[in-house]
Amino acid sequence: MMEAAAPSGSPFVAVDGRDLKACADGECEVLVRTGDQIPNDGGAGPLSVAIQAGRVGLAPASGGMGEAVSGPPGMVHRINRQEIVVVAVQGSEGIIRLSKK
Numbered sequence: 001m002m003e004a005a006a007p008s009g010s011p012f013v014a015v016d017g018r019d020l021k022a023c024a025d026g027e028c029e030v031l032v033r034t035g036d037q038i039p040n041d042g043g044a045g046p047l048s049v050a051i052q053a054g055r056v057g058l059a060p061a062s063g064g065m066g067e068a069v070s071g072p073p074g075m076v077h078r079i080n081r082q083e084i085v086v087v088a089v090q091g092s093e094g095i096i097r098l099s100k101k
Contacts, residue, residue: 012088014095026082029097037061042100043082049094056086056094 015029016022023030026042036049038061048061050070057070069077075086078101087095 012090012093012095014087023098026098026100029087029095032056032094032096033092038098040082040098042098043080044084044098049096051089051092051094054089056089056096058084058096 012031014031018031019028020030020032020036020038022028024039024041026040030038032038032049032051034049034051038047038049038058040046044058046061047058050057050059055070055072056075057068059068069075069079069084071077071086073086073088077084081100083097083099083101085097085099087097089095
């Protein structure tokens with residue numbers, strides 16, 4: 001599902017910085033890079049990150065959501081009770097926001 005998503009601040013200033021463990025409860029905004037593993041108990045399960053061509057890709061890690069999602073800044077995807085937003089992408093880094101709905 002694609003919807004507009006407003007950044008929470010200046011590009012590449014994530015609320016939780018690079019603290020991926022902040023996502024463990026399913027609520028965070030973090031700076032991600034390819035290869036990152038995001039702990040997540042918000043509905044989508046643990047996530048594996050890949051960034052390519054201005055898009056953030058998230059795939060299940062260790063029995064996660066079941067299907068991969070990918071999108072440019074502004075992409076909003078809902079899985080179970082979780083919302084995943086691609087806030088921004090620049091080069092090999094991106095900002096994603098996870099929240100429970």
